[in-house]
Amino acid sequence: MTTFKINTSGAECKILVGESIENFTSLVPEHAIVITDENVNRIYGKVWKGFKTIITTPGEKHKTLATLEDIYRQLLDFGVDRSGFILGIGGGIVCDIAGFAASTYMRGIRFGFVPTTLLAQVDASIGGKNGVNFHGFKNMAGTFSQPNFILSDPEVLKTLPAEELSNGFAEIVKHALIADAEMFDFIEENAENMLQLNPEVINHLIKRSVEIKSGIVNRDEKEKGERRILNFGHTFGHAIEKVSGISHGKAVALGSVIAGKLSVQRNYMNEKDLNRIIKLLECLELPIKFQGNKNEVLDALFKDKKREQDAIFFVLLQGIGRAFVEKIMVEELKQLNF
Numbered sequence: 001m002t003t004f005k006i007n008t009s010g011a012e013c014k015i016l017v018g019e020s021i022e023n024f025t026s027l028v029p030e031h032a033i034v035i036t037d038e039n040v041n042r043i044y045g046k047v048w049k050g051f052k053t054i055i056t057t058p059g060e061k062h063k064t065l066a067t068l069e070d071i072y073r074q075l076l077d078f079g080v081d082r083s084g085f086i087l088g089i090g091g092g093i094v095c096d097i098a099g100f101a102a103s104t105y106m107r108g109i110r111f112g113f114v115p116t117t118l119l120a121q122v123d124a125s126i127g128g129k130n131g132v133n134f135h136g137f138k139n140m141a142g143t144f145s146q147p148n149f150i151l152s153d154p155e156v157l158k159t160l161p162a163e164e165l166s167n168g169f170a171e172i173v174k175h176a177l178i179a180d181a182e183m184f185d186f187i188e189e190n191a192e193n194m195l196q197l198n199p200e201v202i203n204h205l206i207k208r209s210v211e212i213k214s215g216i217v218n219r220d221e222k223e224k225g226e227r228r229i230l231n232f233g234h235t236f237g238h239a240i241e242k243v244s245g246i247s248h249g250k251a252v253a254l255g256s257v258i259a260g261k262l263s264v265q266r267n268y269m270n271e272k273d274l275n276r277i278i279k280l281l282e283c284l285e286l287p288i289k290f291q292g293n294k295n296e297v298l299d300a301l302f303k304d305k306k307r308e309q310d311a312i313f314f315v316l317l318q319g320i321g322r323a324f325v326e327k328i329m330v331e332e333l334k335q336l337n338f
């Protein structure tokens, strides 16, 4: 088990990686309210037996103001006041909703997270962003607000469907690609152990991911500059996800290959690094070649919010472990072979 602290805009957050989910009790007051979803509650609910619990319906379409309102109502029914504490236990959706509820209920009460998907452990629970969707727009309403702690237990990943695991793998590879060449070597050496959910390997990757993401967020909390590199693979990734309906992780893997190709085309990265990236994604059972309609992807891409007139902010690589942002003209993207 590793414990460390991260700091964002003065708020301290305790990170526990490899800690048993059962030990959350030592981190929260007795009157803490658990927010979780139906799936997670069905599998692990006995762990928080005795705690007042709010159970949400899983799925992105329930990440809404209506769900938030329902949560406020239940918090009031439970008599929660400003001394209250909310513990979000679940995937990224639960973390986003619970974090938003806690940071707005009575102008903000304390909260913590036990992320139970790999994506939430390596990405969604970190950085202090939370929110809900509105009228089909993702994360339209939300706040920046840090939890008191994040407890990640790799054991809970054993009940996760394969597709959910691969969502986390794609973000782990992203962290290595943008910031840590050694982590990339480690993943190459341990890809098989990763797929088998070897706890030591997974714990190391969660820890590095937390350090990398929180480091970047810390230096750029409100997404003015450096934080943009966390979007590596996501510009094309989001467009592909939208038009093809494939999972987030698969789309990000495809987006990462495309960003890698563009980096080679512009002579920032050598072909050898690109081939290593492709091989690693394949080892992790992630796709590397987009099979659908490219024009649809480009259409979706040009509607992207990061577009500035005829150019798009794009995250490129100078090599494995070194990312930077560059404006790319729409015309060049149209010519791209992917």
Ligand SMILES: NC(=O)c1ccc[n+]([C@@H]2O[C@H](COP(=O)([O-])OP(=O)(O)OC[C@H]3O[C@@H](n4cnc5c(N)ncnc54)[C@H](O)[C@@H]3O)[C@@H](O)[C@H]2O)c1
Binding pocket: 037, 038, 039, 040, 043, 058, 059, 060, 063, 090, 091, 092, 093, 094, 096, 116, 117, 118, 119, 120, 123, 124, 125, 126, 127, 128, 129, 130, 139, 156, 157, 158, 159, 160, 161, 164, 167
């Ligand atoms: N705030 C941020 O910085 C940030 C970053 C990335 C993603 N996100 C958000 O995260 C969300 C996606 O999160 P996600 O990928 O974790 O999806 P999710 O929360 O929908 O969880 C995936 C599925 O797995 C189930 N589940 C969770 N833990 C389980 C376990 N241990 N065993 C079995 N089933 C389990 C859930 O009930 C759900 O059906 C999106 O809404 C996205 O916007 C937020």
Ligand SMILES: [Zn+2]
Binding pocket: 171, 234, 248, 252
């Ligand atoms: Zn992502």
